[in-house]
Amino acid sequence: MEAQPKVFISQSSKSEGGKLPRNVKVMGLVSLFNDISSEMIYPIVPIFLTTVLQAPASVVGLIEGVAEATASLLKMISGWLSDRLRKRKIFVAIGYSLSAASKFLMGLAASWPFVLFARFIDRFGKGTRTAARDALIVDSVDPANHGRAFGLHRAMDSAGAVIGPILALLLIYLYQNNFRLIFFLAGIPSAIGVILLLLFVKEKIRPLSEVKTNKPLTANYKFNWKELNPAFKKFLIVSVVFAVGNSSDAFLILRAQDLGLAATLTVAAYVLFNLTYSFFSYPAGIIVDKIGAKKILILGYWLFALVYLALGLIQNDFWIWFIFPVYGIYMALTDGVSKAYIARLVPKEKSGTAFGAYLMLTGLCMFVASLAAGLLWKYVDPSATFYFGAITATLAVIWFMFSSKKSSVA
Numbered sequence: 001m002e003a004q005p006k007v008f009i010s011q012s013s014k015s016e017g018g019k020l021p022r023n024v025k026v027m028g029l030v031s032l033f034n035d036i037s038s039e040m041i042y043p044i045v046p047i048f049l050t051t052v053l054q055a056p057a058s059v060v061g062l063i064e065g066v067a068e069a070t071a072s073l074l075k076m077i078s079g080w081l082s083d084r085l086r087k088r089k090i091f092v093a094i095g096y097s098l099s100a101a102s103k104f105l106m107g108l109a110a111s112w113p114f115v116l117f118a119r120f121i122d123r124f125g126k127g128t129r130t131a132a133r134d135a136l137i138v139d140s141v142d143p144a145n146h147g148r149a150f151g152l153h154r155a156m157d158s159a160g161a162v163i164g165p166i167l168a169l170l171l172i173y174l175y176q177n178n179f180r181l182i183f184f185l186a187g188i189p190s191a192i193g194v195i196l197l198l199l200f201v202k203e204k205i206r207p208l209s210e211v212k213t214n215k216p217l218t219a220n221y222k223f224n225w226k227e228l229n230p231a232f233k234k235f236l237i238v239s240v241v242f243a244v245g246n247s248s249d250a251f252l253i254l255r256a257q258d259l260g261l262a263a264t265l266t267v268a269a270y271v272l273f274n275l276t277y278s279f280f281s282y283p284a285g286i287i288v289d290k291i292g293a294k295k296i297l298i299l300g301y302w303l304f305a306l307v308y309l310a311l312g313l314i315q316n317d318f319w320i321w322f323i324f325p326v327y328g329i330y331m332a333l334t335d336g337v338s339k340a341y342i343a344r345l346v347p348k349e350k351s352g353t354a355f356g357a358y359l360m361l362t363g364l365c366m367f368v369a370s371l372a373a374g375l376l377w378k379y380v381d382p383s384a385t386f387y388f389g390a391i392t393a394t395l396a397v398i399w400f401m402f403s404s405k406k407s408s409v410a
Contacts, residue, residue, distance in 0.1 A: 023140035024149045026200045027133065028156035033193030034096055035160025037103055038122075040168045040186040042161075043270045045106075045115070046250045047263050048179045055112040057254060061374020063116045064248035067123040072363025074127025079135065079356020083349060088136035089203050095129020096197060098122070100190035107183035131356035136201075138343050138351045144289060146343045150336035151285015158281060158331070160189075161274035165267045172264060232345040232354065236361060238400040239338070242301060243365035245308070245392030247373035251385055252311070252327065258382050259317035269324045276328025277335075284332045285340065293341035300333030301397035305390045312386035 049055040049063070078091045102122035109115045134150075141149040164186075171182045252273075256266045288296055307327045310319065339355065346354040369389070376384040 020145060020149055020152060021140050023201055024137055024152060026196060027137060028153050030096065030193040030197045030201070031153060031157040032160040032163075033189040033196065034099060035157045036164040036167070037100065037160075037186045037188070037190035037193070039161040039164030039274065040171075040189075041103065041106060041164075041183055042250075043165050043253055043267045044168055044172070044179055044182065044263075045119075046253055047257070047266075049112055049115060050254075052179060053109070053112050053115070055115075056378065058374040058378045059112050060250055060254065061248070061370045061372075061377070063112065063119055064250050064370045066116060066367070067119040069364055069367035070120055071123035071127035071130070072360045072367070074124060075131045075363065076353075076356040076360035078128050079131030079352035079354070079359075082132040082135055082352040087203070088132045088139065088352070089197075089201055091132035092129045092136060092201070093194065093197055095125040095127070095133075096190070096194045098125030098128065100187055100194055101125075103183055103187035103190060106186075107180045109180075109183075131352050131359055134339055134355045135348075135352035136203075138348055139203075143344065146340040147285035147288030147293065147337070148282070149285070150340045150343075151282040151288070154285075154332070154336035155278050155281035158274050158278035158328075162271055162278055164189075165271045165274070169264055169267050169271075172267075177263075228354075229345045232342065234403045235338075235341065235345070235400075236358060238396050238403070239358060239362050240365050241399060242304075242393055242396035243362040244369055245389035246304070246362075246366055247369040247385065247389060248366070251370075251373050251377070252324070254377070255311055255382060255386070256317065256320045256324075259314070259320065261317045261320060269320050272321065273324040273328040273331075276325040277331045278328075280329050280332035281336055285336055288337055288340050293337050293344070296333050296337050297341060298397055298401060300330050300337065301393055301400065303327075303330040303333065305393035305397065308386040308390040308393065312383040312390065 046060050049060055050057065078095075082088050082091050099122050102118050102125065105118040105121060106115065109118060137149050137153060138146070168182055171178075171185065175181050253266055253270060256269055257263070261269065284296060303326060307323055307330060310323050314320075314323070338358075342354055342358055343351060372388065373385040376388060
């Protein structure tokens with residue numbers, strides 16, 4: 001019989017209830033402002049590329065793929081460094097600062113290669129901050145509240161994704177599709193988030209000497225893959241298979257346009273997706289703390305497969321108004337939940353590297369997925385992009401259900 005994997009729970013978890021510390025709340029606000037900034041431009045970038053700069057859909061896939069691959073590689077490196085140095089905040093601050101700068105660069109773009117450069121800077125920042133940020137949240141909260149902590153963070157983050165596109169719609173109307181001006185204005189809330197981070201987020205991290213040894217930290221910090229929880233390794237495999245078909249959300253926006261939605265209505269549909277995502281994220285986190293993350297993840301993966309299948313089948317833009325909210329529920333059931341699941345499988349002192357490994361592998365696969373999606377869109381049919389994603393998601397969730405059947409990890 002397979003040995004049951006360890007779940008890392010502190011003895012104090014029962015006494016903490018549902019309280020969340022200031023670090024978690026402030027990091028939620030930082031993500032709120034940063035996502036307002038990012039989502040002001042995210043739904044209009046593919047429109048800007050294809051209409052203003054006359055780039056083909058395959059270039060959209062290339063740009064998003066390169067951007068995500070950049071972020072993915074850095075997530076592993078920065079996560080490992082944050083574990084080794086026992087420092088989180090410096091990586092988070094640098095990352096958010098670079099993302100703020102990228103918004104201003106986007107406004108200067110006169111060709112799609114410069115958009116690629118701006119997106120590279122943005123994703124470089126994301127890669128620098130993400131694993132360290134998630135580890136900082138883990139360091140700041142009791143294990144009994146991992147679901148709530150990541151649920152709140154994703155709720156705040158996706159709330160920014162509601163406000164951002166609404167602001168974009170307003171600015172599109174006021175400034176008559178002046179996308180460049182919107183890019184410049186988008187840098188303001190991102191800068192506010194950086195200021196909040198620098199002023200109010202504090203390091204709450206145990207020295208490695210308190211965790212493993214009585215000796216001070218040296219350069220001998222090691223992350224031994226052989227010692228990893230088998231359940232974590234299995235989850236990495238599942239996540240990789242799933243990510244191979246999980247292309248950039250830019251293709252959802254292009255699909256809505258392809259079916260006939262105007263630019264403003266496409267952005268409105270994207271707002272609806274994020275509103276649903278935000279609304280369900282925190283309740284999903286509460287449920288995770290009560291019944292475990294595995295069941296919620298399985299449900300979320302099945303929803304993704306159904307959404308992508310539907311996006312391939314539909315021939316009328318009417319269905320976008322139903323599919324996008326369901327996609328938001330999928331995100332609420334998987335994004336923060338997957339991190340809460342990982343946090344229960346690895347010790348705190350190695351959480352930065354674990355998150356980095358997960359984010360790197362899935363991000364690299366999303367690069368392949370985005371590139372493949374662009375090629376399928378151009379050379380086969382737009383529907384093929386989504387059929388491929390539905391198939392890989394189905395394979396992943398079936399593997400997850402059967403590979404984790406003997407595991408007691410929630």
